[in-house]
Amino acid sequence: MTNKNVFLEKSYMTRSEENYIKTIFHLGGNTTTLISTNAIAEQMETKPSSVTDMSKKLAEKGLVHYKRYQGVTLTKLGVKAALSIIRKHRLWEVFLVEKLDFTWDEVHEVAEQLEHIKSEKLIDQIDALLGYPKYDPHGDPIPSKDGEFLERDKQLLSDMPKQSLGVCVGVKDTSPTFLKFLDKNQIALGNTIKVLDIEDFDQSLSILVNNKKLNISHQIASNLYVKKQN
Amino acid sequence: MTNKNVFLEKSYMTRSEENYIKTIFHLGGNTTTLISTNAIAEQMETKPSSVTDMSKKLAEKGLVHYKRYQGVTLTKLGVKAALSIIRKHRLWEVFLVEKLDFTWDEVHEVAEQLEHIKSEKLIDQIDALLGYPKYDPHGDPIPSKDGEFLERDKQLLSDMPKQSLGVCVGVKDTSPTFLKFLDKNQIALGNTIKVLDIEDFDQSLSILVNNKKLNISHQIASNLYVKKQN
DNA sequence: ACCAATTTTTAGATTTGTCTAAAAAATAAT
DNA sequence: ATTATTTTTTAGACAAATCTAAAAATTGGT
Known part of the structure; x- marks a missing residue:
């Protein structure tokens, strides 16, 4: 008990x-x-x-x-422990989104609790159930059982030049406020984003997502990760 | 954090x-x-x-x-709280068995942790994912969201008369030791059990399960619930 | 109804994780 | 280089949940 x-x-x-x-x-x-x-x-x-x-x-x-x-x-031991906790956190986030219809702005709080559950079998089975995902709903990499993980090839949207093309692969700020803003503007991981123009005055961007033109502030762009397309 | x-x-x-x-x-x-x-x-x-x-x-x-x-x-409030915790515990047990291939002797320990996770949406979605199960892997009833649950029509195998027929619907003792014993002897929920004979000397039973004859002690029989068949 | 045994409560201590306020060390500024 | 500021640590206190040992209440036996 x-x-x-x-x-x-x-x-x-x-x-x-x-x-x-x-x-x-x-x-x-x-x-x-x-x-x-x-x-x-x-x-x-x-x-x-x-x-x-x-x-x-x-x-x-x-x-x-x-x-x-x-x-x-x-220490080495400390890194190992950290990766184990982060692995659990991110796997639970995927689980919540994939299996329980949570939105990406809802998962963090619950994952903060779930990450502390002690059971190796539990998290390994969750991993298997999800098909060994490599990234969580915010685009962050999920460490494997033995602590390996690949940081993705990515850059901030705010660092992309005019007329360049990128695929949205992650967010820097994971706060519900920011994530809800993205939802409202139909920006999701996987979307292709084209930088149409960058305003000299305030570095705000004019972008093309889902075939729609959208103006976003520099602050927004500096919290969105994209993978540059050639 | x-x-x-x-x-x-x-x-x-x-x-x-x-x-x-x-x-x-x-x-x-x-x-x-x-x-x-x-x-x-x-x-x-x-x-x-x-x-x-x-x-x-x-x-x-x-x-x-x-x-x-x-x-x-x-108090009324206390009962409500208790049912909420028990609901969570039992739903997690079903989840572990149904979705993550846990055996019924492994689930308790992990469910003891999971039952304390605070998120109404989480447990409601787990409930939905599982198809609103009415009983947990040990045959115990799962309270609904508003605290309703039906105790099953059941009796201890040790209280059944000779030659009677029952379906295994639950266990009283849920310790790993007992559950592993049942596994070893291929006794599972849903099995039909026929009481062939009851030994006068020590109340041990001779039963028929899976078309196999088996002798079990009174102690075993007094921890197995069956639903009597007419 | 009384004494003995058991159960329950109180009082005081301990551990974990936190805090405030004061002291000590490190950093920055002139 | 000396002073001022910031950062960090220490010392002591507190709340939650537990424990031990002693006191108080209840129960049981005759």
């Missing part, structure tokens, strides 16, 4: 620990760059003092390298 | 609170029978003092009626 002997699995991580590891990864902590206490605190909407406490704890467990007053980076 | 503003839903219940409510329900707390502190503690493998603390907390929240030194029963 209670979660006692249930989680004898490998090295048990609490939900909180998992969230820290995931955040550090997303802030670039899998490289040699030290991630600052403040950056983590801001991202997680918590206080720097809490981050310090957790950094020590994660260092104890061998998940991060922690240098006082400098910040943290993930 | 952290679970802060995420759960603005109705009256938020912690995982621990949900587990207590569920246990109280299973111990019969939806009737007028007061459930004792000790009974709850034993079932949850925790200490009576912890149960007392939680009972007060649940009473505060209007989920149980709590009488000092007497025990608790669920």
Whole structure:
């Protein structure tokens, strides 16, 4: 009934620990760059003092390298843990969209919960059920069981030249507000986008999607990833 | 990232609170029978003092009626909460078996985690995906969204007379050990069972399943539910 | 009705994860 | 290079959920 002997699995991580590891990864902590206490605190909407406490704890467990007053980076073990959580998160997102008719702006919140479920068989079977997808509904790559994943060949729409052609392959901002805006304007992954013109004054773009002309701000264009077509 | 503003839903219940409510329900707390502190503690493998603390907390929240030194029963609200959790648990069990090839002895542990996921849309869509099942893999009824469920017409195999015929519709003990025993002997829900003989000495039964004769102890028979055939 | 045994509650401590406020270190500015 | 600012850490406190040990209430036996 209670979660006692249930989680004898490998090295048990609490939900909180998992969230820290995931955040550090997303802030670039899998490289040699030290991630600052403040950056983590801001991202997680918590206080720097809490981050310090957790950094020590994660260092104890061998998940991060922690240098006082400098910040943290993930150890190999930490990267592995992060990829495992991200894999789960993204697979659940695909599941929600593909099997349960969730829209791409609804999936994040629920996946934040589902990613913490402990069962290797569960996530492997979900993976199989979905046909081993390589990308989640926002175009982000899904790490394989052993942590491999391919970042897609992509660039921001805002970096494309006039008259160029691209296929929408992902979003940078995954907030419901932005995703709903895209839905409203019928912009979806897979769509071909042609850059008709770029306004000198404010870098806003005139684009062609679904055979319709559309004007979008620079801010929109700088949150949309496309794959350039030759 | 952290679970802060995420759960603005109705009256938020912690995982621990949900587990207590569920246990109280299973111990019969939806009737007028007061459930004792000790009974709850034993079932949850925790200490009576912890149960007392939680009972007060649940009473505060209007989920149980709590009488000092007497025990608790669920309020209407408590019953509703319990049924909601049980509904989730059992739907997830069906999902695991039907869609992810889990065996019936593997589902409980994972469902214990999944039942705490907060998303009404999620569970309703799972329900739809499964075709609104009425029973879980152990034969237990699944409450509908509004808390209705039909207990099946069933009786223990050990209460059946000699030469009678029944269809296996559920198990009382749902432990992996027992379920694996049933698998090994090819006893599954839906099987027709004929009671050939009952041994006077130890109440062990000689039964016919899948056209095979089998001897089972009284303890086995008293954990198998059948629907009597006329 | 009384004593003994059991059950339940209280009181105080512990762990995890968080916070605030103050101190210490690092960085930036003149 | 010294001061000011920012960042980070420490110290101490708090809430949730648990525990142990002791006290209080209930139940059972004679």
